Amino acid sequence: MLEIKVPATTANIGPGFDTLGLALNVYNKFYISEIDKGIYIDGCDDKYRNENNLIYTSMKYFYNKINPPKIPTGIKIKIESNIPLSRGLGSSATCIVAGVVAANILSDSNLNKYELLKIASEIEDHPDNIAPALLGNMVVSLIDDGNIYYDTIKIPNExxxxxxxxxxxxxxxxxxxxxxxxxxxxxxxxxxxxxxxxxxxxxxxxxxxxxxxxxxxxxxxxxxxxxxxxxxxxxxxxxxxxxxxxxxxxxxxxxxxxxxxxxxxxxxxxxxxxxxxxxxxxxxxxxxxxxxxxxxx
Missing domain, CATH: 3.30.70.890 (GHMP kinase, C-terminal domain)
Structure with a gap:
């Protein structure tokens, strides 16, 4: 079983619309494993316990994009949520990142962080939350001609x-x-x-x-x-x-x-x-x- 811990994020940070994001020390945890068949989701409202769950759809997007030789026959997902939904703290980004990271490991695809960032950003449609959720710190990110470019900023400890x-x-x-x-x-x-x-x-x-x-x-x-x-x-x-x-x-x-x-x-x-x-x-x-x-x- 995989335990995937993803931080909350705050994006835009004033004038940095769709380009600046920062990871925060509160986390969603996702427990994801392969099962014989089907999909089992726990730890969220009933309306998210189906094939439209963002973690699951992110995993499917990954597999369709990469087409790895190994794909799990079934998936079990347990969510331990500490980030409120629809409050501007990157809860959706944590689900996307967890899904892509889990799919990468369970399929033995061995993609690097840049490749994971690119796929997750395609799902989110912009990288400002995805980048700090995956990489930590404050991140300046942009998409140019289909490629993602980013740089990390260390926030002063004080x-x-x-x-x-x-x-x-x-x-x-x-x-x-x-x-x-x-x-x-x-x-x-x-x-x-x-x-x-x-x-x-x-x-x-x-x-x-x-x-x-x-x-x-x-x-x-x-x-x-x-x-x-x-x-x-x-x-x-x-x-x-x-x-x-x-x-x-x-x-x-x-x-x-x-x-x-x-x-x-x-x-x-x-x-x-x-x-x-x-x-x-x-x-x-x-x-x-x-x-x-x-x-x-």
Whole structure:
């Protein structure tokens, strides 16, 4: 049996739409093994316990793509989920990565991480969540002429990421449908400059620049309108002197970056969240540096 541990991710990170992603130290675990026939899935809602399960369909995509000589006759999947669904924390990416990694091992295909990244990104349609889920750390990734190019950034140890997670979901398809079809030239320049500054500020530990660097003109303001109290939470985060705020993935989770020595942010933000109509929880997380880990048990 394979035990596959995949980290949550936060993508876009402000201006880095579909290009920046970061792994977080909360994980989904998947226990996957070959059985004589059929498919057996446990640990998720009934509606996902069938052949349309994303882990299973990712495995099938892998086998159709690679056409290996060995394909399991049946699959058993057990899910231990710690990442909330449809909250912008990469839960779908963990399923895709787990499926592709399991398929690679169970078929003795021996593909390397780059090849796995390429296949998983084809399923997801962009690599910003897939890359950090598989590789760990913060990853800059892009697709050019069908090839994936990426580079890893080490996040300074003194930074933490405060996930502010609501009790309501926001579908990725809805969050994408609200985005404009045309983007002004000045907004493109804005995002290019800010995403470049964000990467530079993190690499050089110029934390005073991160607040400005997290600004965006392509997706956050459009999606923020779909999230009740989005602007209230963003403004409160800055009032509490966080060093940056951004929408996690497509939302609705909001991510605040703080220094580890900030002793006030957590308590005061929790008190503020309790005053809102919806229930919000706050999790203080660190950047995961390992990515996907596989054990044979």
């Amino acid at each position: 930074l933490s990421f405060c996930c502010i997670i609501p009790d309501f979901e926001l579908s990725t398809s809805l969050a994408r449908s609200i985005l404009p079809n045309t983007i002004y030239h000045k907004d493109c320049v804005f995002n290019i400059s800010h995403s470049t500054l964000l990467v530079s500020a993190l690499l050089n530990k110029n934390f005073d620049l991160i607040k400005i660097a997290c600004k965006d003109k392509i997706h956050q303001d459009y999606r923020g309108k779909l999230i009740e109290n989005y602007y209230d939470i963003v403004n409160m985060s800055y009032d509490l002197n966080c060093i940056g705020v951004f929408l996690s993935g497509a939302g609705p989770t909001i991510m605040s970056i703080i220094k580890d020595d900030d002793i006030n942010f957590i308590g005061e933000m929790k008190s503020f969240l309790e005053s809102l109509d919806n229930r919000w929880i706050l999790k203080k997380l660190k950047c995961d540096t390992n990515g996907t880990i596989v054990n044979v048990i």
